[in-house]
Amino acid sequence: MHKAKLVILLAAALVLGACSKSPEVKDGWGDEPTVIGGSQDAMGSNQSGLDGDSVRQGEEFGGMSLGAEDLMAGTTIYFDFDSTDIKLEYEEILAAHARNLVENPGARVRLEGHTDERGSREYNIGLGERRSQSVRRVLMLQGAQDSQIVTVSFGEERPFEFGSSEEAWAKNRRVEIHY
Numbered sequence: 001m002h003k004a005k006l007v008i009l010l011a012a013a014l015v016l017g018a019c020s021k022s023p024e025v026k027d028g029w030g031d032e033p034t035v036i037g038g039s040q041d042a043m044g045s046n047q048s049g050l051d052g053d054s055v056r057q058g059e060e061f062g063g064m065s066l067g068a069e070d071l072m073a074g075t076t077i078y079f080d081f082d083s084t085d086i087k088l089e090y091e092e093i094l095a096a097h098a099r100n101l102v103e104n105p106g107a108r109v110r111l112e113g114h115t116d117e118r119g120s121r122e123y124n125i126g127l128g129e130r131r132s133q134s135v136r137r138v139l140m141l142q143g144a145q146d147s148q149i150v151t152v153s154f155g156e157e158r159p160f161e162f163g164s165s166e167e168a169w170a171k172n173r174r175v176e177i178h179y
Contacts, residue, residue, distance in 0.1 A: 077135055079173045081116075082127070084134045094135065097177060098142030105145065111135050112176045113153040114160070116169035121155060128153030135175045 077090050086094070101107055113128030132151035139149060161168040 075177045077131075077175045077177070078170065079131055079175075081169070081173065082119075083173075084127070084130045086134055086138060094138045095142060098139045098144050101139060101144035101148050102142075105148070107179060108148050108150065109139070109144075110178045111149065111151045112158075112178065113151065113155075114158060114172055114174050114176070115156050116172040117156045117159070117164065118169065119156075124155035125153050126155075128155045131173075131175050135177070 077086060077094070079085070080087075097109070101109060111132040113130070113132035115124040115127050115131075117124075119127070129151065132153060136149050136151055140146065156172070159168070159172045160174065161171045
């Protein structure tokens with residue numbers, strides 16, 4: 001009887017320990033996304049990433065020339081509170097991404113869904129997934145292939161901006177597009 005209690009306690013500790021870890025993404029993509037128009041040096045670092053410092057003005061994207069600010073905005077789709085509806089302002093951006101995928105059948109894209117901190121962890125993981133699936137559907141309706149798109153949800157685990165204000169929450173309700 002004493003051994004059974006010990007086994008149950010150990011199993012409970014393992015389950016609780018597993019629940020406290022952040023989700024790991026093992027999708028074969030690596031840590032650094034490849035950016036359209038970017039190149040990698042011998043060490044594998046992106047020469048033109050999305051960190052703001054290395055994005056070049058006039059970067060060619062999906063057949064249209066975008067400035068650094070447009071490129072930054074073009075890789076993130078923002079959502080309203082508790083919503084998976086894509087706003088009309090992102091139609092052209094998603095059309096450009098879809099054109100790029102259609103014109104480059106070997107290109108692959110990872111859609112990372114994020115939420116603000118409100119709601120349970122489980123709910124936010126689901127909401128982040130629904131948001132990334134919403135973007136995926138738009139890309140596929142415009143010709144992108146299923147095999148080119150991977151979705152992942154981080155829920156509230158990777159905020160863009162820390163804080164409990166509407167401004168911070170609005171920046172965290174997003175899908176990031178990584179090539």
